Amino acid sequence: MEDKILGLHHITAIAGGAKRNFDFYTRVLGLRLVKKTVNFDDPYTYHFYYGDKVGTPGTILTFFPWEGIGTGRRGTRQVTEIGYSVPENSLDFWLKRFEQNNITYNKTSEKFGEQYLTFLDPDGLKFELIVPKNTDSRTPWETDQVAADVATRGFHNVTITTNKLQPTADVLTEIFGYKLLEQHVNRYRFITDASENAAIVDVVEAQGEGIGHVAGGSVHHVAFRVKDDQVLMRFRDKIVEKGHHITEKIDRNYFYSLYFREPGGVLFELATDNPGFAIDESVEELGSGLKLPAQYETRREDISSKLPKLD
Ligand code: ZN
Numbered sequence: 001m002e003d004k005i006l007g008l009h010h011i012t013a014i015a016g017g018a019k020r021n022f023d024f025y026t027r028v029l030g031l032r033l034v035k036k037t038v039n040f041d042d043p044y045t046y047h048f049y050y051g052d053k054v055g056t057p058g059t060i061l062t063f064f065p066w067e068g069i070g071t072g073r074r075g076t077r078q079v080t081e082i083g084y085s086v087p088e089n090s091l092d093f094w095l096k097r098f099e100q101n102n103i104t105y106n107k108t109s110e111k112f113g114e115q116y117l118t119f120l121d122p123d124g125l126k127f128e129l130i131v132p133k134n135t136d137s138r139t140p141w142e143t144d145q146v147a148a149d150v151a152t153r154g155f156h157n158v159t160i161t162t163n164k165l166q167p168t169a170d171v172l173t174e175i176f177g178y179k180l181l182e183q184h185v186n187r188y189r190f191i192t193d194a195s196e197n198a199a200i201v202d203v204v205e206a207q208g209e210g211i212g213h214v215a216g217g218s219v220h221h222v223a224f225r226v227k228d229d230q231v232l233m234r235f236r237d238k239i240v241e242k243g244h245h246i247t248e249k250i251d252r253n254y255f256y257s258l259y260f261r262e263p264g265g266v267l268f269e270l271a272t273d274n275p276g277f278a279i280d281e282s283v284e285e286l287g288s289g290l291k292l293p294a295q296y297e298t299r300r301e302d303i304s305s306k307l308p309k310l311d
Contacts, residue, residue, distance in 0.1 A: 003234050005176040007195035008155045009225035009255070009271040010049070010060035011082055014072065015123045016216045018046050018065035018308040024122050025050045028101050030146025031061070033287035034277050035254065039064055043296045044306050052141045052154060055254075055277040055286065057225045058198030059138070059154035064220070067308060071124055074161070075212030077265025079219035080204070081159035083116070083128045085136040085197065090150035091117050094129055112182055112189060124217035130156045136197055157200035158222050159187075160266050161212070165205040167263035172201055175238055176224065195225070203264075211265070221259070223269035229256045232272050253293060254279060 015021040025031045025048075034055035039045040045066055051059040061082070074080045086094070091108050098105040098119050105119040116130040129152070140151035162168050165188060172178040178190040178201060186205045193199075214220060226232050229249065236258055239246050246260035255271040262268050280291055290304055 003226070003231045004194035005192060006225040006227065007058055007192055007198035008158065009057040009223040009269075010062055011079065011155070011158060011222050012062045012064070012220045013125055014069065014214065014216055014218055014220055015063045015065040016069055017067055019310050020122050021063050021065045022048065022310050025061070027145070028097065028103065030141065030143045030151055032141040034060070035291060036287055036289070037291040037293070038296065038303065038307070040293055043292070043299070043303050046307060049277070052139070054283055056138070056154065057271070057273055058195070066216070069216040072215035072218030073213040074126065074218070075210045076161050076163050076206060078161055078212035078214065079158050079222050079266055080161040080212070081126050081128055082219070083130045083156040083158065084152040085132050085154060085156040086129045086152055087136070087149060088131050091115060091129065091131065093150040111184060111187070121217070125219070132156055138197060153197070155198040157202055159202040159204055160264060161204045161206055161209065162264035163205070163207055163209070164264065165203055168203050168266070171262045171268070175235070175242060221267035221269050223257070223271040226270055226272055228272050228274050232256055232258060232270055235270055
């Protein structure tokens with residue numbers, strides 16, 4: 001069988017205060033914290049993973065919250081928008097919820113025949129809640145305030161902003177197997193048929209726009225999904241053949257990874273479905289304990305006492 005990229009795996013962004021980030025995503029947006037761990041390179045910083053009940057690839061948004069970090073700037077060489085899929089007739093609920101919680105949002109609008117609502121998280125990270133043309137059948141995580149009939153289903157798309165379409169488009173089509181679906185002005189919509197959801201990447205070609213600055217409120221990288229580490233390594237060969245520099249396989253505890261910078265400047269990762277988030281906690285307990293990689297386990301007491309408090 002041909003190796004496939006199965007849409008998006010996760011998106012990783014940078015935030016300011018940990019507690020503010022935790023409160024916004026779990027309470028206001030109603031996501032589940034599926035893993036609470038630390039930055040493997042900087043264990044006094046959290047690494048939060050938000051998603052659905054089990055952290056299904058295509059629903060996972062992760063953050064490195066750095067207290068006091070400056071604000072980034074949206075621009076080229078970046079993922080500039082993250083799209084979540086939401087059910088039909090849910091946008092009024094979200095409009096009211098954003099109003100009540102002092103969240104910056106825009107009036108609803110439409111692109112590619114789909115209604116959407118733009119909002120910013122507390123650090124200025126830009127999102128869209130999108131009602132997809134085809135009903136999204138994924139089972140959402142529910143909270144007492146965000147019920148299934150309005151809850152986010154996981155990612156719909158990401159938007160990459162670049163000065164020049166073609167080099168980024170080539171990676172998507174020639175290596176990842178995406179196809180150009182639609183174009184509107186300078187927005188090019190690419191899709192893979194290897195996944196029913198989280199299957200879209202929009203590339204916005206903005207020739208005169210300045211380079212973005214990655215800091216608080218910006219996306220650090222976007223990860224694409226592959227089935228397992230064998231497929232991962234075959235993609236590695238393909239990417240090397242095309243002349244891109246790529247890392248060796250990295251063990252991220254919950255998945256295996258490779259990173260390379262696509263020619264448009266965005267850091268791409270490929271990440272596997274295996275082994276998944278239930279490797280060190282039961283599904284019921286996901287996100288409840290502080291999970292440390294083996295090399296930091298002996299420093300647990302020191303690390304947990306220095307991490308910001310969340311309640
Ligand atoms: Zn990642």
